[in-house]
Amino acid sequence: MKITVIGTGYVGLVSGVCYAELGNEVVCVDKDAHKIKVLENGGIPIYEPGLQQLVDRNVQQERLYFTTDLKRGIKDSEIVIIAVGTPPLPNGEADLRYIEFAAREIAALIENYTVIAIKSTVPVGTNNRIKQVMKEVTEVEFDIVSVPEFLREGSAVNDTFNPDRIIIGGESQNAIDRIVELHKPLNAPFVITELRSAEMIKYASNAFLATKISFINEIANICERLGADIREVSRGMGLDKRIGKDFLNAGIGYGGSCFPKDTKALIQLAGNADYDFKLLKSVVEVNQMQRMGVIRKLKYALGELKGKTIAIWGLAFKPGTDDVRESPAFEITNYLLKSGCMLRLYDPVAMGNFRSYVDHANIFWAENEWDAVASSDAVCLLTEWDIFKQIDLKVFAKQMEEPILIDGRNVFNVKQIKDAGVTYYPVGSSPINEMVFELEKSKATN
Numbered sequence: 522m523k524i525t526v527i528g529t530g531y532v533g534l535v536s537g538v539c540y541a542e543l544g545n546e547v548v549c550v551d552k553d554a555h556k557i558k559v560l561e562n563g564g565i566p567i568y569e570p571g572l573q574q575l576v577d578r579n580v581q582q583e584r585l586y587f588t589t590d591l592k593r594g595i596k597d598s599e600i601v602i603i604a605v606g607t608p609p610l611p612n613g614e615a616d617l618r619y620i621e622f623a624a625r626e627i628a629a630l631i632e633n634y635t636v637i638a639i640k641s642t643v644p645v646g647t648n649n650r651i652k653q654v655m656k657e658v659t660e661v662e663f664d665i666v667s668v669p670e671f672l673r674e675g676s677a678v679n680d681t682f683n684p685d686r687i688i689i690g691g692e693s694q695n696a697i698d699r700i701v702e703l704h705k706p707l708n709a710p711f712v713i714t715e716l717r718s719a720e721m722i723k724y725a726s727n728a729f730l731a732t733k734i735s736f737i738n739e740i741a742n743i744c745e746r747l748g749a750d751i752r753e754v755s756r757g758m759g760l761d762k763r764i765g766k767d768f769l770n771a772g773i774g775y776g777g778s779c780f781p782k783d784t785k786a787l788i789q790l791a792g793n794a795d796y797d798f799k800l801l802k803s804v805v806e807v808n809q810m811q812r813m814g815v816i817r818k819l820k821y822a823l824g825e826l827k828g829k830t831i832a833i834w835g836l837a838f839k840p841g842t843d844d845v846r847e848s849p850a851f852e853i854t855n856y857l858l859k860s861g862c863m864l865r866l867y868d869p870v871a872m873g874n875f876r877s878y879v880d881h882a883n884i885f886w887a888e889n890e891w892d893a894v895a896s897s898d899a900v901c902l903l904t905e906w907d908i909f910k911q912i913d914l915k916v917f918a919k920q921m922e923e924p925i926l927i928d929g930r931n932v933f934n935v936k937q938i939k940d941a942g943v944t945y946y947p948v949g950s951s952p953i954n955e956m957v958f959e960l961e962k963s964k965a966t967n
C-alpha cells in the first residue's frame with residue numbers, strides 16, 4: 522500500500538518505518554526541516570532502540586522516504602496517517618491546533634478518495650470535528666478512521682510489531698477494511714468500534730495505567746511507615762491474574778509526554794461534560810507528591826541541603842529513551858537548585874535534551890556515572906538505565922566518604938547493599954520506616 526505519515530516524532534517515525542518494513546511504500550512528512558535533514562542524511566532525530574537499522578534497510582530498498590513537502594506523498598496515498606502532537610494547553614485540555622492544521626493541509630491536496638487515519642491521542646469527538654474541518658476545504662471524498670497508538674518509548678519498535686490489540690474506530694466499512702488490511706501482518710486482535718469509543722479507549726487505557734502506578738506508590742508510602750517491603754507486596758499482588766504484574770513498580774511517579782498530559786486532558790474532558798473525575802484527580806495529585814519522596818530522604822540523610830553536592834543518575838523519564846518531557850528529574854533538580862545544592866548530573870542519552878531546558882551555574886554535566894559521583898555527598902538514582910543497575914556497589918562505596926544512595930526506582934536488593942556497606946534509601950521499604958517515625962516525632966516536638 523502507499524501511505525503518507527504526517528509527523529515524524531516518537532509515534533509517526535516509528536509507525537512509518539514499521540509500515541515500510543511490512544512492505545508498504547511510506548512517505549514520512551514533517552514540518553521540522555531539521556528532523557527531515559537528519560533523516561535524509563541517514564540518521565534518526567530520536568533515540569529509539571532498533572529504529573536506525575530499520576530506517577537504513579527500508580531507505581535502501583526504496584520503500585521509505587522523508588520530506589517536508591506534503592504534496593510529494595499525498596497524491597497517490599491510499600492512507601494518510603496523522604501523528605502530530607496534541608500537547609496540553611495551560612488548562613490541561615489537548616491543543617488541537619496541529620492536528621486541525623494538518624487536516625486542512627491534507628484536504629487541500631487530496632485528489633481521489635483517501636482514508637485519513639488519526640493516530641494522535643485526541644479528545645472524544647475530535648475525529649468528527651476533523652471531518653467537518655476537512656469538508657469545509659474539499660469536495661473530494663474521504664473517510665476518517667481513529668487508530669489510537671499504544672506503543673511505549675524505548676520499546677516502540679517491538680510494541681509496534683507485537684501489539685496487544687488494534688483499535689479501529691470508524692463509520693465507513695471500506696475505510697475500516699483498508700486499515701485492517703494494513704495491520705493484518707501483525708497478527709493482533711482487531712477491535713472495531715464507533716469513533717468516539719476508539720478515542721475513549723486510548724484515554725481510558727493511559728488513565729488506568731497511571732492509576733495503577735499512583736496506587737502502588739501510595740501503598741509504597743504506607744509500607745515505608747509500617748515496615749513492609751513494597752517489592753514483596755507488588756510481587757504478591759501481581760501474581761493474581763486479575764491484577765497483573767505490570768505497572769506495579771513503585772518509584773518517583775510517572776513522567777513522559779503522555780500519562781501526565783492524557784490524565785489531565787481526561788479530567789478536563791469529563792469536566793466539560795459536567796462530570797467530576799475525582800479518582801483521576803487524586804492519581805495526578807499523588808503522582809506530583811511522589812517526586813518529593815527523594816527530597817524527603819535526602820533531607821533525612823544529609824540534614825541541611827544548602828551547600829551539599831548531589832549526584833543525579835538518570836534524567837530521562839524512563840530508560841531506553843532520550844525523551845525528557847515531564848521527567849521527574851525536572852522537579853527534583855529544580856528543588857535542589859533552589860535549596861542551594863550543587864548538582865552533578867549524568868544520563869547516558871538524555872543529557873542534551875535535558876540541558877536544552879535547564880542550565881544553571883551550580884550544575885556540573887558529568888561525563889559518566891562515576892564522574893557524577895566524585896565529591897558528592899549523596900547519589901539519587903532517578904532512571905533505571907542498565908549502566909546504573911550494573912554498578913558495583915563495593916566500588917561505589919569507596920568513591921564516597923559516606924556512601925549514601927537514594928534509589929528512586931528500587932534497582933538494588935538488600936543483600937547487595939548490606940555487603941557493600943552503602944546507606945540505602947529505596948522506595949517503600951525499611952529503613953525508611955524508622956526515618957518517617959523520626960520525622961513525625963521531630964514535627965510533633967517543633
Ligand SMILES: NC(=O)C1=CN([C@@H]2O[C@H](COP(=O)(O)OP(=O)(O)OC[C@H]3O[C@@H](n4cnc5c(N)ncnc54)[C@H](O)[C@@H]3O)[C@@H](O)[C@H]2O)C=CC1
Pocket residue numbers: 527528529530531532533550551552553556604605606607619620622623626640641642643670671672673674778779
Ligand atoms: N510519544 C509516545 O510514546 C506516544 C504518543 N502518542 C500520541 O501521538 C501523538 C504524537 O506524539 P509524539 O510522536 O510523541 O509527538 P512529537 O512531538 O514527538 O512529534 C510530533 C511531530 O509532528 C510534527 N508536526 C506538527 N504539525 C505538523 C504538520 N502540520 N505537518 C507535518 N508535521 C507536523 C512536529 O514537527 C513533530 O515532529 C500525540 O498525540 C501523542 O499523545 C500516542 C502513543 C505513544
Ligand SMILES: O=C(O)[C@H]1O[C@H](OP(=O)(O)OP(=O)(O)OC[C@H]2O[C@@H](n3ccc(=O)[nH]c3=O)[C@H](O)[C@@H]2O)[C@H](O)[C@@H](O)[C@@H]1O
Pocket residue numbers: 642670671672673674675727730734767768769770771772773774775776777778779780838839
Ligand atoms: O500514550 C502514550 O504515549 C504511551 O504512554 C505510555 O508509554 P510511555 O509513556 O512511553 O512509557 P511507560 O513505560 O508507560 O512509562 C511511563 C511512566 O511510568 C513510569 N512507570 C511505569 C511502570 C511502573 O510500574 N512504574 C512507573 O513508575 C515510568 O517510569 C515512566 O515515567 C503507555 O505505556 C503506552 O501504552 C502509551 O502508548
